[in-house]
Amino acid sequence: MSAPGGQGPEVRVWGESDVLVVSAPLPGVLRVRLFPEARANALGFPRVPVKRSFALRPDLSGGVPLNAAELDDELLVIGGGLSLRLDRVSGAWRVSTGSGSTERVLVSAHGWSGEAPTQRPALDAERFNLRRTRLNLDAPDGAMYLGFGERVGPLDKRGMHLTFWNTDCYPHHTETDPLYVSVPFTTVLQDGRAHGVFVDEPWRMEVDVARAHPTELRWASAGPELDVYVLAGPRPADVLRRYADLTGYAPMPPLWALGAAQSRWGYRTADDLRAVIQGYRDRKLPLDSVYVDIDYMDAYKVWTVSGANFPDLRAFVKEAGAQGVKLVPIVDPGVKLEAGYDVYEEATKGDHLVRTARGDVLVGEVWPDPAVFPDFTRPEVVAWWAGRHKVFADAGIQGQWNDMNEPACFSLRQPRETEGKTLPYDARHGTRTHLEVHNAYANGMSEASRLGYAKFNPQIRPWVLTRAGYAGIQRHATVWTGDNTATWSHLALSLPMIQGLGLSGIPFAAADVGGFAGDTTGELLARWYQAAVGYAFVRNHAALGTADQEPWRFGETVTDVIRAALELRYRLLPHLYTLAQGATRTALPVMRPLALHWPADEDAAREDTQYLLGEGLLVAPVLRAGHRRRLVYLPAGRWAAVFNLSQFGPIHAGGQHVVADAPLDTLPLYLRAGTALPVTEPAPHTTSARWERLSWLIHADRAGFVGQLFEDAGDGPAGGRLTRLVGERQGTRLTIRRDAEGDIGTFEQRETMHVLGLGHVRAVQGAASFAYEDGVLRLTLPARWQTVTLDLDEDDEEPGEVDALPVD
Numbered sequence: 001m002s003a004p005g006g007q008g009p010e011v012r013v014w015g016e017s018d019v020l021v022v023s024a025p026l027p028g029v030l031r032v033r034l035f036p037e038a039r040a041n042a043l044g045f046p047r048v049p050v051k052r053s054f055a056l057r058p059d060l061s062g063g064v065p066l067n068a069a070e071l072d073d074e075l076l077v078i079g080g081g082l083s084l085r086l087d088r089v090s091g092a093w094r095v096s097t098g099s100g101s102t103e104r105v106l107v108s109a110h111g112w113s114g115e116a117p118t119q120r121p122a123l124d125a126e127r128f129n130l131r132r133t134r135l136n137l138d139a140p141d142g143a144m145y146l147g148f149g150e151r152v153g154p155l156d157k158r159g160m161h162l163t164f165w166n167t168d169c170y171p172h173h174t175e176t177d178p179l180y181v182s183v184p185f186t187t188v189l190q191d192g193r194a195h196g197v198f199v200d201e202p203w204r205m206e207v208d209v210a211r212a213h214p215t216e217l218r219w220a221s222a223g224p225e226l227d228v229y230v231l232a233g234p235r236p237a238d239v240l241r242r243y244a245d246l247t248g249y250a251p252m253p254p255l256w257a258l259g260a261a262q263s264r265w266g267y268r269t270a271d272d273l274r275a276v277i278q279g280y281r282d283r284k285l286p287l288d289s290v291y292v293d294i295d296y297m298d299a300y301k302v303w304t305v306s307g308a309n310f311p312d313l314r315a316f317v318k319e320a321g322a323q324g325v326k327l328v329p330i331v332d333p334g335v336k337l338e339a340g341y342d343v344y345e346e347a348t349k350g351d352h353l354v355r356t357a358r359g360d361v362l363v364g365e366v367w368p369d370p371a372v373f374p375d376f377t378r379p380e381v382v383a384w385w386a387g388r389h390k391v392f393a394d395a396g397i398q399g400q401w402n403d404m405n406e407p408a409c410f411s412l413r414q415p416r417e418t419e420g421k422t423l424p425y426d427a428r429h430g431t432r433t434h435l436e437v438h439n440a441y442a443n444g445m446s447e448a449s450r451l452g453y454a455k456f457n458p459q460i461r462p463w464v465l466t467r468a469g470y471a472g473i474q475r476h477a478t479v480w481t482g483d484n485t486a487t488w489s490h491l492a493l494s495l496p497m498i499q500g501l502g503l504s505g506i507p508f509a510a511a512d513v514g515g516f517a518g519d520t521t522g523e524l525l526a527r528w529y530q531a532a533v534g535y536a537f538v539r540n541h542a543a544l545g546t547a548d549q550e551p552w553r554f555g556e557t558v559t560d561v562i563r564a565a566l567e568l569r570y571r572l573l574p575h576l577y578t579l580a581q582g583a584t585r586t587a588l589p590v591m592r593p594l595a596l597h598w599p600a601d602e603d604a605a606r607e608d609t610q611y612l613l614g615e616g617l618l619v620a621p622v623l624r625a626g627h628r629r630r631l632v633y634l635p636a637g638r639w640a641a642v643f644n645l646s647q648f649g650p651i652h653a654g655g656q657h658v659v660a661d662a663p664l665d666t667l668p669l670y671l672r673a674g675t676a677l678p679v680t681e682p683a684p685h686t687t688s689a690r691w692e693r694l695s696w697l698i699h700a701d702r703a704g705f706v707g708q709l710f711e712d713a714g715d716g717p718a719g720g721r722l723t724r725l726v727g728e729r730q731g732t733r734l735t736i737r738r739d740a741e742g743d744i745g746t747f748e749q750r751e752t753m754h755v756l757g758l759g760h761v762r763a764v765q766g767a768a769s770f771a772y773e774d775g776v777l778r779l780t781l782p783a784r785w786q787t788v789t790l791d792l793d794e795d796d797e798e799p800g801e802v803d804a805l806p807v808d
Contacts, residue, residue: 036114149183192600196231244587255714259288324685336368376444389452399463486515502589522554616675676707
């Protein structure tokens with residue numbers, strides 16, 4: 001092999017047929033581009049082509065300088081805190097952190113290979129090698145592999161074979177693979193430490209996660225290269241941050257999108273939606289948005305509105321808005337092939353459509369029949385589609401739901417080799433084949449949506465929801481897990497699916513509450529609403545032909561339980577909104593697996609029937625029919641039972657399983673010592689994220705506690721105020737102070753605190769009033785307070801149990 005020495009932005013190494021290129025785009029990130037059989041596959045050998053990535057941040061530039069040195073038969077490349085050693089004889093390589101006695105190997109590749117093309121096939125008889133390029137990485141005993149995008153199964157994907165090929169699954173099942181979202185990125189946990197592996201290839205790809213070969217992680221791509229990024233830890237949170245530094249951070253959602261939503265395929269008219277809104281209001285159920293499916297369109301033609309079903313869309317949006325409800329319409333990529341239809345005519349005139357291998361416009365069928373497909377892999381088509389959003393912006397719509405964007409295609413006019421209900425492998429997106437860009441198709445569609453609202457309604461934060469996506473989709477849209485079913489297995493499955501998406505760099509994700517396909521039951525719907533308290537958004541969604549699924553369809557008892565769950569969700573909005581704002585800076589998801597914060601605790605790392613909201617609030621929903629108690633794992637620390645945020649129960653030591661009693665109206669919640677949680681009062685709908693009534697639920701430990709609150713207008717440009725609540729204990733004195741950065745204007749805020757974990761309180765300074773009863777200190781705070789001081793007994797011991805008490 002040949003290689004340059006010295007220092008530079010990249011190191012390129014080549015042999016008789018292969019090329020390897022090393023660079024460090026960011027500190028803690030090493031990129032290894034592998035080109036097996038490059039001499040046969042690329043005309044410029046040994047130079048490599050510039051790559052356009054659909055995943056990376058468009059503003060990513062520069063990189064970290066590398067140092068290269070030849071050591072006998074090895075090449076050593078160092079940069080960004082990582083090092084790569086390449087065996088110049090065998091081609092094996094490994095990436096490490098540290099050096100000498102502190103060296104820790106992150107990734108070890110002992111084999112990479114490819115196949116040279118034998119001959120150029122005729123276009124009408126093209127054959128495809130779906131495992132053209134391969135890479136084998138070591139999979140050490142005990143290593144866990146988390147993420148990989150949208151997947152069924154447990155959090156740890158070791159022992160699974162996964163395919164990256166976005167697929168329209170109706171409905172999907174607990175063993176279905178592939179699904180709608182392909183993110184070839186995994187966080188690896190071993191011995192309590194983490195690193196990441198991201199293979200930036202939108203081509204159809206597979207990974208065998210130590211299944212067929214128990215000591216290997218085997219990647220196989222249909223493309224000519226494998227573009228591998230190794231991301232240093234050592235914490236899972238560090239890996240997620242580095243991944244977001246590469247691929248981008250999610251934008252801040254509007255507050256209303258975090259509220260309750262109702263949807264159904266079958267709400268056909270404005271009157272249907274009026275009845276739904278009235279049903280919520282009559283029963284005092286919170287509601288912030290209604291979603292409308294394909295029936296609002298004129299003959300399924302995208303960017304049209306049926307005059308019969310919605311005679312005045314703008315007036316209806318204004319009417320619903322007066323009741324605090326936003327309208328979220330569906331948008332599909334399939335464009336009806338119809339002469340005179342302006343969207344089709346513009347697409348044809350501008351050459352914006354996907355074509356066949358022979359150069360004709362590709363024609364298929366989705367809801368419109370016949371249908372053609374915009375080519376969202378080209379920037380000019382993204383810009384054109386963004387311009388179509390004016391019809392929504394003019395009507396006052398502030399969010400939309402991008403569906404069928406795998407892309408789904410029910411049938412083709414000229415059937416060709418394909419996989420699933422989508423376009424053929426040899427369909428053409430400019431100079432690229434569909435086999436290469438299929439997984440990235442939805443990214444461009446959602447990018448266009450965000451660009452469209454930025455152009456036509458720049459004063460809002462658009463809410464864009466997508467079913468499909470590839471790495472980097474978090475920059476453009478929130479993901480939901482597609483067409484699930486109304487079964488207990490799918491309720492349970494939703495938690496590891498959402499947590500897995502969070503560990504794949506998608507911090508905002510959720511599943512349809514109640515299940516989309518099939519008929520739900522009252523108990524299932526009630527438990528699903530409880531489990532969804534910590535979803536990034538809460539949408540009840542059902543399919544055409546299924547039983548009615550609105551919260552009041554199952555009797556007063558179930559309606560009361562769902563109302564309580566929704567009110568709990570709205571009480572938690574200050575905390576959830578703060579987590580959402582944090583995700584835009586740290587990439588930490590709203591719903592977090594225990595593995596994210598306790599990677600060295602095997603019981604925590606493998607737990608996927610419960611989740612965290614932040615680091616200190618643990619949610620343990622009931623996920624099985626008829627069950628009225630469940631086993632809960634509490635990681636290290638001390639945890640206070642705060643069921644429904646209104647029942648204060650025992651305080652447990654962590655590192656153990658406990659039994660939680662959970663009748664139908666109860667959601668088990670646990671607050672970790674050292675945590676301050678901001679909550680508010682329930683409301684019919686959101687207004688702004690400036691909370692006029694604010695309570696801090698606090699579990700103090702021996703050192704004190706800490707909490708955060710982000711407040712702003714709930715919509716519009718970035719800004720706002722970040723408040724940090726800190727309790728510091730020295731001896732028998734606990735000092736609580738509030739520090740704030742930013743400004744949200746002047747408004748009246750009534751603030752209280754409820755503090756658990758203290759013994760007897762002798763005196764309080766700085767509060768308007770206080771009361772200590774049954775182990776809970778309740779403080780009423782004056783306006784614009786800064787400091788409160790508590791004097792405690794010297795023999796203060798954290799109580800083991802307090803009685804059930806309401807939180808005001």
